[in-house]
Amino acid sequence: MKATAHTNIALIKYWGKKNTELNLPTTSSLSLTLDKFYTTTSVEPANHDRFILNDQVVDATRVHRFLDILRQQLGDFTPLQVISENHVPTSAGLASSASAFAALTGAVTHELGMDLPKEELSRLARRGSGSASRSFFGNFAMWHKGIDDASSFAESLNAPELPIALVVAEVCDAPKKITSTEGMKRAITSPNYDRWLSKSANQFIDMQHAILDQDIDKIGALAEDNALGMHALNLTATRSPFTYFTDKTQLILSLIQDMRHQGILAYATIDAGPNVKIITTTQEAPKIVTILNHAIPSLKLEIAQSGPGISYD
Numbered sequence: 001m002k003a004t005a006h007t008n009i010a011l012i013k014y015w016g017k018k019n020t021e022l023n024l025p026t027t028s029s030l031s032l033t034l035d036k037f038y039t040t041t042s043v044e045p046a047n048h049d050r051f052i053l054n055d056q057v058v059d060a061t062r063v064h065r066f067l068d069i070l071r072q073q074l075g076d077f078t079p080l081q082v083i084s085e086n087h088v089p090t091s092a093g094l095a096s097s098a099s100a101f102a103a104l105t106g107a108v109t110h111e112l113g114m115d116l117p118k119e120e121l122s123r124l125a126r127r128g129s130g131s132a133s134r135s136f137f138g139n140f141a142m143w144h145k146g147i148d149d150a151s152s153f154a155e156s157l158n159a160p161e162l163p164i165a166l167v168v169a170e171v172c173d174a175p176k177k178i179t180s181t182e183g184m185k186r187a188i189t190s191p192n193y194d195r196w197l198s199k200s201a202n203q204f205i206d207m208q209h210a211i212l213d214q215d216i217d218k219i220g221a222l223a224e225d226n227a228l229g230m231h232a233l234n235l236t237a238t239r240s241p242f243t244y245f246t247d248k249t250q251l252i253l254s255l256i257q258d259m260r261h262q263g264i265l266a267y268a269t270i271d272a273g274p275n276v277k278i279i280t281t282t283q284e285a286p287k288i289v290t291i292l293n294h295a296i297p298s299l300k301l302e303i304a305q306s307g308p309g310i311s312y313d
């Protein structure tokens with residue numbers, strides 16, 4: 001059985017766990033699924049669990065652990081060979097774990113003959129990686145933080161497709177990687193964390209209204225404010241403060257401000273790495289690519305748009 005799931009970018013971020021074993025988040029988050037980046041995963045019965053990624057057998061402790069969680073949740077099943085093809089540039093900071101764990105959850109449940117609602121798949125995939133809970137839905141998805149395992153899952157925000165685009169600017173000189181899990185552990189030690197939580201709760205509501213109003217300028221402004229707030233937590237962590245930003249990240253942020261002064265709709269969002277994703281319209285995206293290419297010729301740039309939910313074949 002084969003499943004394809006697309007990755008997603010959070011416009012309102014998940015940045016902190018209330019329960020690490022269950023991956024219960026401290027905030028509700030809201031994302032846009034992207035058309036360009038996805039994972040295709042097939043599973044078939046085997047003698048023992050085995051994970052092959054892009055034709056290479058890799059050490060996949062996380063995948064094995066997740067298969068065991070699925071066995072606890074769905075009832076025992078025979079060992080599986082899992083073959084995954086990632087169409088997400090792994091260095092692009094596009095959270096390939098989101099599409100990977102969503103595709104794996106879809107492939108395993110279909111292999112077992114189960115046709116579960118997406119909300120239930122979302123709840124299961126959350127245990128593999130939090131952001132995966134949002135990758136079952138096309139367009140915009142909301143992950144409700146919930147209060148326990150049963151109530152923490154994502155659903156579609158039934159919104160029209162908008163002419164929204166994301167320019168992905170890949171900064172190559174990445175610093176030493178701090179995993180999301182580790183970054184979150186440090187961020188919650190910031191004295192500003194509680195303030196970020198209450199602000200995020202308001203932004204989560206405001207973002208839903210901005211999307212339903214089809215106000216891309218408001219969507220961008222809220223997303224940038226939320227993301228910069230998240231990164232400020234990293235800088236102000238009491239335990240081992242850090243930043244994912246490099247000089248190029250900062251430079252892109254100031255170029256985005258310049259573009260806005262010129263009347264171009266451009267806002268930044270940044271995840272657990274130095275790369276910048278610029279929220280804009282499909283019409284303005286090529287203009288932004290031209291400006292960034294000119295300012296920083298070494299940047300790798302891609303334009304992504306709203307993508308589909310999980311599919312099977």
Ligand code: 2P0
Binds near residue numbers: 128129130272
């Ligand atoms: C997000 N990120 O909402 C946030 C914003 C990165 C920055 O979710 O520990 O790989 O596997 O649950 O889902 C990336 O973290 O973390 C992420 P785990 P995950 O997209």
